[in-house]
Amino acid sequence: MGDAHASATGELPALRRAIVDPSAIRENVAHVASLVAPAAVMAVVKADGYGHGALTAARAALEGGAERLGVADVDEALALRAAGIQAPVLAWLHGHDPSFGEAVEHGISVGVSTRLQLERAVEAGTTTRPALVHLKIDTGLGRNGLQKAEWEPVFEAAGDAIASGRIRLEGLFSHLSNADDEEDRAQLDAFLEAEQLLRSLGADPGIRHLASTAGALRLPETRLDLVRLGIGAYGLSPFDDATSAELGLRPAMRLESRLFSVKRVAAGTGVSYGYTYRTDRDTWLGLVPLGYADGIPRHVSNTGSVRVGDQVHRIVGRVAMDQFVVDLGEHEAQVGDRVVLFGDAERGEPTANDWARAASTINYEIVTRLGRRVKRVTA
Numbered sequence: 001m002g003d004a005h006a007s008a009t010g011e012l013p014a015l016r017r018a019i020v021d022p023s024a025i026r027e028n029v030a031h032v033a034s035l036v037a038p039a040a041v042m043a044v045v046k047a048d049g050y051g052h053g054a055l056t057a058a059r060a061a062l063e064g065g066a067e068r069l070g071v072a073d074v075d076e077a078l079a080l081r082a083a084g085i086q087a088p089v090l091a092w093l094h095g096h097d098p099s100f101g102e103a104v105e106h107g108i109s110v111g112v113s114t115r116l117q118l119e120r121a122v123e124a125g126t127t128t129r130p131a132l133v134h135l136k137i138d139t140g141l142g143r144n145g146l147q148k149a150e151w152e153p154v155f156e157a158a159g160d161a162i163a164s165g166r167i168r169l170e171g172l173f174s175h176l177s178n179a180d181d182e183e184d185r186a187q188l189d190a191f192l193e194a195e196q197l198l199r200s201l202g203a204d205p206g207i208r209h210l211a212s213t214a215g216a217l218r219l220p221e222t223r224l225d226l227v228r229l230g231i232g233a234y235g236l237s238p239f240d241d242a243t244s245a246e247l248g249l250r251p252a253m254r255l256e257s258r259l260f261s262v263k264r265v266a267a268g269t270g271v272s273y274g275y276t277y278r279t280d281r282d283t284w285l286g287l288v289p290l291g292y293a294d295g296i297p298r299h300v301s302n303t304g305s306v307r308v309g310d311q312v313h314r315i316v317g318r319v320a321m322d323q324f325v326v327d328l329g330e331h332e333a334q335v336g337d338r339v340v341l342f343g344d345a346e347r348g349e350p351t352a353n354d355w356a357r358a359a360s361t362i363n364y365e366i367v368t369r370l371g372r373r374v375k376r377v378t379a
């Protein structure tokens with residue numbers, strides 16, 4: 001098999017490659033956008049686009065019809081601006097002593113979760129260039145956002161700030177726990193209560209948003225004016241009981257490498273640190289040059305699987321920092337054979353969900369934790 005992707009980008013084959021397909025992101029966003037319309041889509045590209053590359057993800061999502069972008073912190077938003085992204089961007093996570101001067105300068109909207117953040121937004125805004133604010137309320141998740149007792153006083157303060165012309169209220173938002181549908185509906189009720197309160201104080205809430213991927217797909221009443229689409233944009237399912245394909249999504253990342261060693265060993269051979277695996281027959285072992293430093297969870301030792309050529313083989317022995325071993329059985333694979341760690345089930349590849357299951361975690365963690373040595377390549 002030729003090294004099509006590497007040659008397509010004119011690069012030498014890398015030891016470890018995450019191949020990101022922007023067309024999958026574009027199509028996933030377009031699919032969800034049509035599903036949730038008339039609600040709009042904000043594509044969430046925090047944490048380097050969930051490990052896919054923030055810029056690649058942002059551009060593809062905007063092409064797919066996302067109207068806005070969302071990130072955790074202002075630095076992530078500034079990086080998008082520095083790369084020429086002009087679409088509206090919202091950043092909602094700020095440190096203990098926030099300052100929003102740069103956000104205002106670059107037209108970045110800020111999520112305001114505390115009175116201090118509101119004051120800082122007012123300080124940063126001017127009447128010619130008001131701070132763009134989305135008020136964030138805690139409707140039950142228990143993370144950031146104004147607690148219920150703070151709604152009225154902070155909404156009143158926000159009203160004064162709006163009247164001063166130093167902030168513009170762009171939106172009101174909250175985040176669901178996805179504990180179950182009933183809990184999420186209770187959060188929606190709390191949200192609507194806050195909206196009414198804000199309106200009764202004379203302020204227009206602007207864009208109301210509550211749902212992330214899970215709510216957007218499963219609980220239509222939570223779509224409101226906009227959904228914040230994270231994991232779904234990357235083609236991964238937020239649900240244990242639904243695959244990407246069942247949701248009409250296509251995984252945008254394939255993690256691959258090549259065998260760098262293949263050897264025949266006798267029955268009873270101990271494999272990797274601590275000999276947590278011993279071969280029970282003569283067999284072929286293949287070595288793959290990714291380890292926990294590359295984001296391969298040590299928890300997949302003896303449980304995960306990868307595809308070598310056209311066969312799926314189990315990871316055996318402990319995952320080390322830089323490499324792991326697969327038991328190839330009687331598959332006489334060759335040094336240099338392609339190994340797909342995860343990709344698209346529709347192509348017969350293991351998935352990020354398979355990895356998540358093997359490591360007792362979620363697919364979000366599998367894609368976002370890939371290490372720096374893994375080279376991102378655009379398909």
Ligand SMILES: *Cc1c(COP(=O)(O)O)cnc(C)c1O
Pocket residue numbers: 044046092175211212213214228229230231232238
């Ligand atoms: C990360 C995040 C999202 C995206 O969630 P997904 O489950 O990936 O769709 C949405 N909103 C907020 C506030 C987030 O932090």
